[in-house]
Structure formats: C-alpha cells, structure tokens
Amino acid sequence: MNTRLITFFITLPFGVSLQNLAAEDSGAASPAFIRRLVREAEASHPSVQAAAARSQAAASAIGAIRLWEDPQLGLGTLFASNVNRQGNGDISVGIDQMLPRRGLYRAEKSRALAEQQAQQAMQKQTANELGLMVAQAALELALADEVIRLQAENVAWLETIVKTAEERAKNPDATGTETLRLESELSVKKQTLASARRQRTQFATTLNLLLGRPADATWSALSLPPKAQDHASATALKVRLERDNPQLAALRHQTEAAQAESTAAREKRKPAFSVGLQVNTYSQGTLQDTMAMLNFKMTLPWFNRAAYKSDIARADKLHEAAQSDLAAQQRLLYSQLSAFITEARNGQQLVNAYVSEVIPKSEKTVETLQNAWISSKATLLEVLDARRALLEAHMEHERALAAWQVALQNLAALTGGFTQTTHP
16 A cells, blocks of 8 residues: 555655746746836836926927027107107107127026936936836736746645545545645645735736736736846946936936026126117108117116025025935935845845755755655654745745845846936
8 A cells, every 4th residue: 555655656746846837938037028028118108208298398498598589679659749740750660689698598508408408317217217117017927927836836736645645545544634634725725826816917917007008918927037147346336326327317417407597697687788779750851850879778787686686595595405405315326226235135145045055955855754754654744844844945035036136126227227228
C-alpha cells in the first residue's frame, strides 16, 4: 500500500518551482513594455492634452507683447464765430503715438518667455506623472497575475493531496480526518484565489482607463521581470534630478518670470513719452489757412509714487516666494530620491535573499516532509505548514520584486525618465 502511494506521489508536480508555471505566452512587464504603454497613454490622456493646450497658449502670449502702442487718431471741429473759425481753423485732425518703452518691453517679453517655458516644463511634468501611474498600474497587474499563478498552483497541489489522502484513507488503520482537513484547506484557498482574480479585474480596469481603452478590455497574463536593472549611483541620480526633473524646471522658469515681473514694475514707474501732430484748417479756406503743430508729451508718474512703490514691493516678494518654493521643492525631491534609492536597494537585497536562500530551503523542506508524510513519518499539519511557508516565501519574493521595480520607476520619474516622448 505504502509503496504504491509513494510511487503515485512522486509523479506529482510537488518539486516544481511555483514560478516556472507561468504561461509561455505571458508578457513580462519589462521597461520596454512599460514605455510602450506610457506612449499610448500620452497620446490620448486628457491631462496631457490640457497641458499641451496651456503650453501653446503661453507661446501665443509671447507674440502678444507689443513694443509700439496703437496710435491715436483724433478729429474735431470748432463751434465759434466766422472770424474765430477762420483764424483758428474749424477742422482739427490729430495723431498721437506713444514712444516705445524698451525696458518695459524687454521685461514683459522675458516674463512671457519664462511663463511659456514654465508651461512646457509643466506639460512634461504632467506626462511624467501619467507615465509613473501607468508604470505602477502595469506592475500592480503583473504582480496580481503572479499571485494568481502561485495561488492557482497551490490549489492544484491541494487537489492532488486530497486525492492522495483519500487513497490513504482506504487503509483500515487510517481515519478520515486528514481528508476533511485538506478539503477545508482547499475550500479556503479557492476563495482566496477567486478574490485575487476579482482584484486583478480592478487593476486591469485602472490600467485601461489610464490608457484610454475600454474599461473592460481584456489583458493576457503578465509577469514580473525575473530581475530589475540596477540603478545609477546616488551622485549621478542627483545630477540627473537637477538637470531633468520637470518640477524643478517649471519652478526655475517661474522664478525667472517673477524676476522679470519685478523688473517690469520698476520700468512702469519711469515716465512714458509720446509725440503727436495736430493739423487745424478752415473748411472754407485755402492751404494758407492750414496750421500744423507738433506735440511732445510725457507722463508724470510721481503723482502715483506710492502705488508704484507698492507694486514693486509686491513683485519683489513674489520673486522671493518663487525662490523659496524652488528651494523647498529641491529639499523635498532630494528626500524622495534618498528614500527611493533605499527602497530599491532593500528590494534588491530581499529578492536576492529569497532566490538564493529562502525559497530553495523552503522547497527542500516541503519535499522532505511530504515524502515523510507518505511514509507516515510526518504529520499532515507539518506538510501543510511547510507548504504555506513555501507559498508565502514565493509571494513575498514577488512582492519584493514588484517593490524593487516600483522604486526604480519612482527614481525614473524623479529624474524625468517619462518625459522622453513628450514634445512641447
């Protein structure tokens, strides 16, 4: 009896690694795969389209800055006696032109250009954030598929063990408690598997909505890459963060715009000059009755000195605030950079530990105990506990691998890695 049961047991897939049961046609959520999804999302997502429209509006605003103001044309007539009309002219035509304020023009041009560059950087930031959401959603879906594969194999293992227990129960000295216990365990694990599949549907819906696909569009099973690429050094990442992070770029351009606004406020308190030509003529006279007068005018800004001073103070404080916002964001991003580097290193070490130590030893333990159970040298509880530990080790390995991947995606987002396909 025992020899027949041992032979039957050994032919079952007890020693097969849980990871090796992934479907051959399953796609890995590799960096290249994620990049394709990000490009798809950027092409249709409303947030990217809205950011692009704001960037285009800011570009149009540059052309709206005028060096020359519109000239003013004036027409008039004189109501007086014939003598006065003949002497002063009864028809008046005048034209006035404000002279260019080149300092103010340059300041406003610089402000508009800086605002356009800030909008371009914000457009990249929008795409960057969308890319990170897509990457996280894809990795969540891949992790869900890995968990489902693990749990499905565990259910298949339990189903096989139930059959083995039923064979053992045919022994006159055996009891039916093992079969009942296994059937109870199998029922719980089937419910856990069904719950994981429902959760997987929710992850797929989230990813579909990000990509602009129908919410119920189906996905073939995904898998996590067996290992992640190592990240660059902390020094190199910090340099890339300073150079390529779109949030910092936007804040720098906003600081430049605030500086230009401060310069414009100072230019506005300077006098403005204009020239004009006025021609008076008598409607019933000849050219000899025509008079021309050249006018030169200037504003007197000293009357509103307090208002201009307040405007300058406001612009200076806004510039100071923009500088502080930039410094605060740099500190925040440096902190996030350090945290994600730590997460990536921890995930890498944890994955290596599970692959080299935990999982091989857990598999050996399960194999040893299940053979001992067949020969009645170990209890069913010991086998189940060992199998649960193996399943948990595989699942923790997948979670650690996913966390490692997510940390690397966060590092890519901090260094502008999802802005490569975005063009202002």
